Amino acid sequence: MGNYVRNVGIFIKVRENLTDPKFVEFIQDWDFTEDEISTFLESIWEKSRNENSSKIVKFFIEYKDGILHPDKCDIVCPAKKPFDERGYTLSVAWLSYPGARLILEKKYKYKAVLECKYWGALTSGGEILNPKKIFPRYMGIVTSTCITSKEQITRPLPEYMGFITIWFGKYRKINIEFLVQLLEDFCMYLNTDYGVLFDQETHEVLFDLFEKEK
Structure with a gap:
């Protein structure tokens, strides 16, 4: 690949749950009404917090004297909210929300997409529907499958509970x-076992940090 490359991104998976523990506890027994889950979700929106989520966001702030420090943050592209003290708090809250996605951007440098893979909850007509991984903007989706037995809600959680994708400027050459080194440092920081460099156009894996260990 040479010393400098274009169109190479970073993709990392983490096993730790990024979701606010309050939400995990709330849905533990799956014993709530539509009004109760709606009220609860509203109460934690932009107030959620998980130490694993906070740790990930802090990496972008602190890595190598701030060379990755974001300018903007949001839950949709393009990111528009300034990444100031309030932006940091919101970023941690968004990433700690069930089924959520956080966007971090540094102008002309990179865009990072951070995803929480924990299940969200869907309701319809007062009935609680099957647990399903969703983004917050899809909270109103209606499905036809309603809970009729406990077995329906005891599906396993994903093996990896969070995804981190860093896209670099298309025409920017990077060593x-x-x-x-960034991939290795980030994976070591998170103590994870999945991290790759990929072609941003074809999504082909170009380098697997843990390939020799598999």
Whole structure:
């Protein structure tokens, strides 16, 4: 790949749950009404917090004296909210929300998409529907499958509870050694076992940090 490359991104998976523990506890027994879950979700929106989510966001702030420090943050693209003290708090809250997605951007440098893979909850007509991984903007979706037995709600959680994808500027040349080091540092920081460099156009894996260990 040479010393400098274009169109190479980073993709990392983490096993730790990024969801606010209050939500995990709330749905533990799946014993709530539509009004109760709606009220609860409203109460934690932009107030959620999970230490794993906070740790991920802090990496972008602190890595190598702030070279990744975001300018903007949001839950949709393009990110528009300034990443100031309030932006940091919101970023952690968004990433800690069930089934949510956080966007971090540094102008002309990169866009990072961080995803919480925990299940969200869907309701319809007062009935609680099957647990399903969703984004917050889909909270109103109606499905036809309603809970009729406990077995329906005891599906396993994903093996990896969070995804981190970093997209770099399409025409920006980046030192490949820097990318490998960033990938290694981030994975070590998170103590995870999945991290790759990928082609941003074809999504082909170009380098697997843990390939030799598999």
